[in-house]
Amino acid sequence: MTEPPRIDAHQHFWHPARGDYGWLTPALGTIHRPFAPKDLVPLLERHGIDGTVLVQAAPTVTETEYLLGIADTHSFVKGIVGWVDFTDPGAGKRDLERLAGHPKIKGFRPMIQDIADPDWVTGSGLDWAFEAIASRGLVFDALVKPHQLAALRTRLVHHPGLKVVVDHGAKPAIRERALAGWAEDIAAIARDTAAFCKLSGLVTEAGAEWCIDDLRPYTDHLLRCFGPERLVFGSDWPVVTRASSYDRWIETAEALLAGLGPAQRAAVFGGNAARLYGLAD
Numbered sequence: 001m002t003e004p005p006r007i008d009a010h011q012h013f014w015h016p017a018r019g020d021y022g023w024l025t026p027a028l029g030t031i032h033r034p035f036a037p038k039d040l041v042p043l044l045e046r047h048g049i050d051g052t053v054l055v056q057a058a059p060t061v062t063e064t065e066y067l068l069g070i071a072d073t074h075s076f077v078k079g080i081v082g083w084v085d086f087t088d089p090g091a092g093k094r095d096l097e098r099l100a101g102h103p104k105i106k107g108f109r110p111m112i113q114d115i116a117d118p119d120w121v122t123g124s125g126l127d128w129a130f131e132a133i134a135s136r137g138l139v140f141d142a143l144v145k146p147h148q149l150a151a152l153r154t155r156l157v158h159h160p161g162l163k164v165v166v167d168h169g170a171k172p173a174i175r176e177r178a179l180a181g182w183a184e185d186i187a188a189i190a191r192d193t194a195a196f197c198k199l200s201g202l203v204t205e206a207g208a209e210w211c212i213d214d215l216r217p218y219t220d221h222l223l224r225c226f227g228p229e230r231l232v233f234g235s236d237w238p239v240v241t242r243a244s245s246y247d248r249w250i251e252t253a254e255a256l257l258a259g260l261g262p263a264q265r266a267a268v269f270g271g272n273a274a275r276l277y278g279l280a281d
Contacts, residue, residue, distance in 0.1 A: 004271030005050040010200045010234025020058040043246040051078035071104045078279040079106035086129040106277040107139030119151045134162040149185035156193040168201025190225035200234030203243040219256045228264035
């Protein structure tokens with residue numbers, strides 16, 4: 001039986017001079033600079049990563065087109081999660097239809113975590129976007145924080161055919177060691193929907209002084225809720241470098257999942273991403 005590919009299902013490239021990364025300010029220090037394929041390829045090779053899913057980092061169509069240009073010239077990028085304006089049924093739909101024609105577009109992601117209204121995702125004016133994504137077999141990447149999970153569940157139960165992945169475990173408050181609320185709401189998502197969840201972004205929520213035992217209550221809960229069949233590894237590189245090296249995060253994730261069997265670990269570290277996003281070999 002062929003081993004599934006080893007996939008980093010969540011990484012970014014950016015160039016701040018493009019001017020559309022509103023969140024990427026000099027205050028973020030070491031990640032406020034360009035990150036390109038030449039920076040990531042040695043890390044992928046060191047860890048036997050066969051391919052990646054490249055995820056949007058700016059709420060513009062032009063950034064998605066910039067990422068597609070990278071994907072066209074770098075075969076290790078197996079898929080892209082792009083951006084369109086969910087609040088504009090006219091231009092948003094035209095952009096979605098056009099971008100979805102590219103074979104490496106695998107999904108779309110509004111940056112919900114930055115939206116003040118915790119119920120934004122339930123708005124009826126967004127129905128067209130979720131229906132369009134579902135009808136094309138694409139993936140909705142849900143970038144949310146814990147206080148937005150209840151609304152996300154409400155949206156997802158109305159779209160049982162939608163392929164969904166919750167990014168970064170919904171960013172639990174690991175620094176504060178807070179489990180209540182997040183634990184119940186993420187469990188409800190797992191129980192009531194077919195959503196997957198990314199094992200990514202957690203060290204950033206834990207802060208620079210984290211250790212593996214800080215993460216374990218959260219990763220154990222995600223594993224109990226989603227099982228190894230719906231958990232997807234991602235690095236969140238280069239954001240992860242604010243709290244960890246690429247090497248340390250992969251080694252930590254492997255240690256956290258050491259209790260799984262070989263086939264289950266292979267699923268989390270690539271097979272599930274390939275199945276979710278429909279990635280080509």
